[in-house]
Every structure is written in structure tokens, then in C-alpha cells.
Amino acid sequence: NAGVTQTPKFQVLKTGQSMTLQCAQDMNHEYMSWYRQDPGMGLRLIHYSVGAGITDQGEVPNGYNVSRSTTEDFPLRLLSAAPSQTSVYFCASRLPGRNTGELFFGEGSRLTVL
Amino acid sequence: EDQVTQSPEALRLQEGESSSLNCSYTVSGLRGLFWYRQDPGKGPEFLFTLYSAGEEKEKERLKATLTKKESFLHITAPKPEDSATYLCAVQARGRSNYQLIWGAGTKLIIKP
Numbered sequence: 073n074a075g076v077t078q079t080p081k082f083q084v085l086k087t088g089q090s091m092t093l094q095c096a097q098d099m100n101h102e103y104m105s106w107y108r109q110d111p112g113m114g115l116r117l118i119h120y121s122v123g124a125g126i127t128d129q130g131e132v133p134n135g136y137n138v139s140r141s142t143t144e145d146f147p148l149r150l151l152s153a154a155p156s157q158t159s160v161y162f163c164a165s166r167l168p169g170r171n172t173g174e175l176f177f178g179e180g181s182r183l184t185v186l
Numbered sequence: 187e188d189q190v191t192q193s194p195e196a197l198r199l200q201e202g203e204s205s206s207l208n209c210s211y212t213v214s215g216l217r218g219l220f221w222y223r224q225d226p227g228k229g230p231e232f233l234f235t236l237y238s239a240g241e242e243k244e245k246e247r248l249k250a251t252l253t254k255k256e257s258f259l260h261i262t263a264p265k266p267e268d269s270a271t272y273l274c275a276v277q278a279r280g281r282s283n284y285q286l287i288w289g290a291g292t293k294l295i296i297k298p
Contacts, residue, residue: 112290114287115230115286162230173218177229180229
């Protein structure tokens with residue numbers, strides 16, 4: 073098992089550009105989510121999905137879109153990048169039957185918006 | 187307002203010097219409290235879940251405890267490989283189970 077795989081690991085964008093952060097897991101986890109981590113702050117939930125075809129907003133969804141066409145993949149789209157979206161982004165999934173606070177994280181994607 | 191505060195922000199210890207990290211929370215009702223470890227450049231790694239006051243969980247040199255207002259992560263005789271940032275998160279009643287409230291973390295440095 074590769075676990076949760078995120079690509080790219082690093083990305084630099086200009087303001088207004090769009091891009092997609094990829095997240096894939098090979099553990100057949102139904103629940104997947106995207107977080108952002110900023111210095112001095114706790115992790116913040118952007119979007120989450122409880123299964124293929126089902127997505128919902130988290131705490132900070134503005135400026136981001138998601139879709140879940142398969143169990144394995146949960147991409148995060150930045151529609152028009154802004155400097156405020158400079159952050160480290162983590163994809164996380166949950167083990168079936170476990171508490172929703174027990175998450176398995178990817179290694180992160182560091183995004184810089186100039 | 188639901189809030190999770192971790193202290194100290196950073197802690198430097200000598201190898202073998204035991205100490206504790208604090209996670210205090212203010213929520214309307216606790217469903218669960220979670221501890222994670224995060225190494226530099228990596229994603230958080232799940233450590234423990236605590237559900238009710240008085241509960242304790244242990245793993246190697248780490249022991250997590252819970253009261254009605256806070257949780258402690260006790261580190262006994264730490265080694266340099268215990269150096270990491272430790273995060274806590276709370277699942278609160280009145281919120282979606284998916285909406286965890288995260289602390290900002292404590293950076294632990296263990297010097298050999």
C-alpha cells in the first residue's frame with residue numbers, strides 16, 4: 073500500500089492562475105478530506121467527502137473546488153489563486169469504522185502564490 | 187466559542203528529561219480528543235484518542251491523559267527521535283463529527 077499520495081509536493085503559482093492538487097489513496101477509504109496548515113494556526117478543514125459522488129464544505133471552502141468521482145481520488149482545485157492561499161495542503165483519509173478524528177495524512181503539498 | 191490551545195509553543199529538553207505538553211480546550215461538549223505527531227515536512231501521524239475524563243492511553247514513552255478541561259501528553263525519558271511537533275484536536279458536540287478543532291501544536295526538541 074502506498075497510503076495517501078499527494079502531488080505535486082511543491083508548486084509556485086502567480087495570482088489568478090488555477091491548478092489542481094491531486095490526492096490518491098489505495099486503502100479503499102470512503103472518507104477523504106483536504107486541510108490547510110498555516111504557521112501559528114491549527115489545521116483547517118477545506119472540503120471533505122464521505123464517498124464517491126458526495127462532497128461537503130469544511131471550515132474554509134472559499135476559492136476551492138472538489139469532486140469525488142472514484143473512491144481512490146479526491147482532487148482539490150484552486151480556481152483563481154490568491155496570495156492568501158499560500159499554505160501547506162494535506163489530504164487525509166479515515167480508516168473505515170474508526171472515529172472521524174483518527175485520520176491518515178499524506179505528506180503534503182506546499183503551495184506558494186506570488 | 188470552541189477553542190483549543192496548546193502550550194508551550196516550543197519545548198527544549200535534554201535526552202532523558204521527562205516533561206508534559208498541554209492541550210486545553212473550551213467546547214460545549216467533548217466527543218473526543220486526538221493527539222498527533224508531525225515530523226518536519228511530513229503529514230501528521232495519529233497517536234491517541236481519548237473520550238472521557240480520567241482516561242489514559244500509552245505508547246512507548248508517551249502517555250496521554252484527559253480531564254474535563256485539558257489533556258496532557260507526558261513524555262518519559264525522551265530520546266532525540268521523539269523530537270517533532272505534537273498536535274491535538276477536539277471533536278465537539280454541536281458540530282459535525284468531521285469538523286475537528288485543532289491546536290497550533292507544540293514543537294518538542296530533544297537534545298542528545
